[in-house]
Amino acid sequence: MNSHLLVRHSSDRLWDYELYKSRAEIHAYLAPEQKPSRGHMTCSLSLGRIVFHKGRRSNPNTIVAGTLRGLRCEMAIGGQSTNLSTKVIIAIALFFACQLLLLWSNFEDLDEKKASVEAAVARLERRKDVLQKKIMDLERESYRINKTLLRSEILLKDRLPLLKNSRDLPPIFFITPTHYRPAQKADLTRLAQTLKSVPNLVWIVVEDADRVSEGVAAVIKSSGLQYGHLHAQTPSHLKLNASDPNWKVPRGVMQRNQALSWIRTNFAASTRGVVYFGDDDNTYDWRLFNEMRSIRNVGVWPVGIVGGQLVETPLVSAENGSVIGFSAKWKPDRPFPIDMAAFAVNVSLLHSHPKTEFSYDVPRGYQESTFLVGLNLARFDLEPKAVNCTRVYVWHTRTENPKLIASDRRRFQLQKDLTEVERHSVL
Numbered sequence: 001m002n003s004h005l006l007v008r009h010s011s012d013r014l015w016d017y018e019l020y021k022s023r024a025e026i027h028a029y030l031a032p033e034q035k036p037s038r039g040h041m042t043c044s045l046s047l048g049r050i051v052f053h054k055g056r057r058s059n060p061n062t063i064v065a066g067t068l069r070g071l072r073c074e075m076a077i078g079g080q081s082t083n084l085s086t087k088v089i090i091a092i093a094l095f096f097a098c099q100l101l102l103l104w105s106n107f108e109d110l111d112e113k114k115a116s117v118e119a120a121v122a123r124l125e126r127r128k129d130v131l132q133k134k135i136m137d138l139e140r141e142s143y144r145i146n147k148t149l150l151r152s153e154i155l156l157k158d159r160l161p162l163l164k165n166s167r168d169l170p171p172i173f174f175i176t177p178t179h180y181r182p183a184q185k186a187d188l189t190r191l192a193q194t195l196k197s198v199p200n201l202v203w204i205v206v207e208d209a210d211r212v213s214e215g216v217a218a219v220i221k222s223s224g225l226q227y228g229h230l231h232a233q234t235p236s237h238l239k240l241n242a243s244d245p246n247w248k249v250p251r252g253v254m255q256r257n258q259a260l261s262w263i264r265t266n267f268a269a270s271t272r273g274v275v276y277f278g279d280d281d282n283t284y285d286w287r288l289f290n291e292m293r294s295i296r297n298v299g300v301w302p303v304g305i306v307g308g309q310l311v312e313t314p315l316v317s318a319e320n321g322s323v324i325g326f327s328a329k330w331k332p333d334r335p336f337p338i339d340m341a342a343f344a345v346n347v348s349l350l351h352s353h354p355k356t357e358f359s360y361d362v363p364r365g366y367q368e369s370t371f372l373v374g375l376n377l378a379r380f381d382l383e384p385k386a387v388n389c390t391r392v393y394v395w396h397t398r399t400e401n402p403k404l405i406a407s408d409r410r411r412f413q414l415q416k417d418l419t420e421v422e423r424h425s426v427l
C-alpha cells in the first residue's frame with residue numbers, strides 16, 4: 001500500500017508520508033531550522049504503534065499530527081526512546097551475559113565444591129578404615145572376654161555347690177585306716193588331694209601303728225582339712241603276713257573302731273553329718289560327697305570294679321525307687337551284700353547305738369553287714385543315691401604291692417640308711 005499522509009506541523013508546514021501496510025515510513029521534509037535533528041518519529045494510530053526511522057537523534061517535543069485516510073494521526077518525533085530496541089537488545093544480551101557469568105561462576109564453584117567433597121569422601125574413607133579396624137579389635141576383645149567368661153562360669157558351676165553354705169553343710173566323717181607300706185605316702189597324697197576340695201569334711205586317719213608318724217601327719221596337714229590323726233595297732237596274731245591272701249583276716253577293724261570311738265567322743269553332740277569308710281587306695285569322684293550329705297539313715301550306691309565284677313550295685317525299683325536287691329555275685333545271701341565303700345550312715349546312729357562296731361569275730365565278708373545290722377538297719381532303710389544307683393562315683397581300686405629289690409625293702413622296713421630323696425618318696 002502506498003499512500004501519502006499529510007501532517008500538520010505547528011508551523012503549518014506540510015510533509016509527505018508514505019505508509020506501507022501496517023508499517024509506515026515517513027519522509028519528513030523539514031526546513032533546516034525546524035529540523036528536529038535526527039531521531040525517531042513515532043506515529044500513534046488508533047490501529048497501533050508504528051515506529052518511523054529517521055536518524056539517531058530527535059527532538060522529543062516535536063509533535064506531528066495528520067489524517068491518514070480519515071484517521072487522525074499524531075506523530076511525536078521521539079527522543080531517547082529511539083534507542084529503546086537496541087537498549088532492550090543490549091539489556092537482554094547483558095542479562096544473558098550476566099546469566100552466563102553467573103552460570104560460569106557456578107561452574108567454577110561446582111569444581112571447587114567437587115574437590116572439597118572429594119576430600120571429605122577421602123577423609124571419611126580413612127575414618128571408615130580406622131573404625132573398621134577398631135570394630136575388629138573390639139570383636140577380638142569380645143571373643144576373648146566371652147571365652148574367659150565361659151571358663152569362669154564352668155569353674156563356678158563346678159565349685160558353687162561346694163562353696164555354697166559350706167559351713168551349713170552336714171559334715172562328712174571320712175574314716176581312713178592306713179598301714180605302713182612303700183605306697184602309703186603315694187596313696188595318702190592322692191586321697192588328700194581328692195578330699196582337699198570337699199567342704200566340711202573331717203578326715204580321720206588311723207594308722208595301724210603303735211604311734212602316729214610324722215610322714216602321715218605331714219600329708220594330712222597338707223590337705224588343709226579338719227582332721228583326726230589316730231593310731232591303733234593290730235595285734236600281731238591278727239596281722240596279715242606278706243605271704244597271706246588279703247582276705248585271710250579282716251583289715252582295718254581296730255582302726256575303724258578307733259575312729260568310731262573318736263567321733264562318739266569328740267562329736268558327741270553332733271546329730272547332723274554322715275560317717276563314711278574310705279580306704280586310702282580307692283578312687284573317689286567328688287560328686288560322691290554331694291550324694292552322701294543328704295543321708296537320713298543309710299545311703300547306698302554302686303562301687304566300680306569290685307568282687308570280680310565291673311560294678312556291684314544295689315538294685316532299685318523303677319516303680320517306687322526303693323532298693324529291692326543287689327547285683328553282688330559273691331555271697332549274695334549276706335544281709336547287706338555290699339562293699340565298705342558302698343554306704344555311709346548318719347552320725348546320729350553312732351550315738352544311738354554306742355556299742356556298735358566292727359569285729360574280728362564275724363564270717364569273712366560280713367564286716368559291712370554286721371555293722372549295719374548292729375545299727376538296727378534293714379534293707380528297706382537303704383536310701384539309693386547316685387541317681388537311683390545308676391552312677392559310679394567310687395571305685396575299689398587297689399595299689400599293687402610294689403616289687404622292691406631286697407636292699408631297698410630292708411632299708412624301707414628299718415627306715416635306715418635312706419637318702420633324702422628316698423625318704424621323700426616313701427615317708
Ligand SMILES: *[C@@H]1O[C@H](CO)[C@@H](O)[C@H](O)[C@H]1NC(C)=O
Nearest residue numbers: 317318319320321322387388
Ligand atoms: C528314682 O526313681 C524313682 C522311681 O522311679 C523316681 O521317682 C525318682 O525321681 C528317681 N530319682 C532320681 C534322682 O532319678
